[in-house]
Amino acid sequence: MKYFTFDELTASHTARRLGIDNTPDETAVNNLYCLVSLVLDPARERFGQPIRVNSGYRCAALNRAVGGVRNSFHLSGRAADITAGSVEQNRRLFDILASLPHCELIWERGGEWIHVAV
Numbered sequence: 001m002k003y004f005t006f007d008e009l010t011a012s013h014t015a016r017r018l019g020i021d022n023t024p025d026e027t028a029v030n031n032l033y034c035l036v037s038l039v040l041d042p043a044r045e046r047f048g049q050p051i052r053v054n055s056g057y058r059c060a061a062l063n064r065a066v067g068g069v070r071n072s073f074h075l076s077g078r079a080a081d082i083t084a085g086s087v088e089q090n091r092r093l094f095d096i097l098a099s100l101p102h103c104e105l106i107w108e109r110g111g112e113w114i115h116v117a118v
């Protein structure tokens, strides 16, 4: 993991506000590691500019609190919602992600952020 930390992949304002412990288990840690190694780090490298993680791992309580779907890949640490800061930048980031391994790649809310999962 070159550009991303476990902290930013597990941090959540909602979890903090509601006192939810969003510490990933060992499986989720391994999945987060794969997500970064296979997708996020290579994307960041090609993109050449910072990418912000809005949401990475979510424990069940946090996923419920943010209204995530029941079988969300966020629950297992296999997904991240990311943004490069603007729709135009996200368009470029999306094209890069499309060429990298993924099982979900979703252009969210008109390009406000991108959901990617492995």
Ligand SMILES: [Zn+2]
Binding pocket: 074, 079, 080, 081, 115, 116
């Ligand atoms: Zn997502």
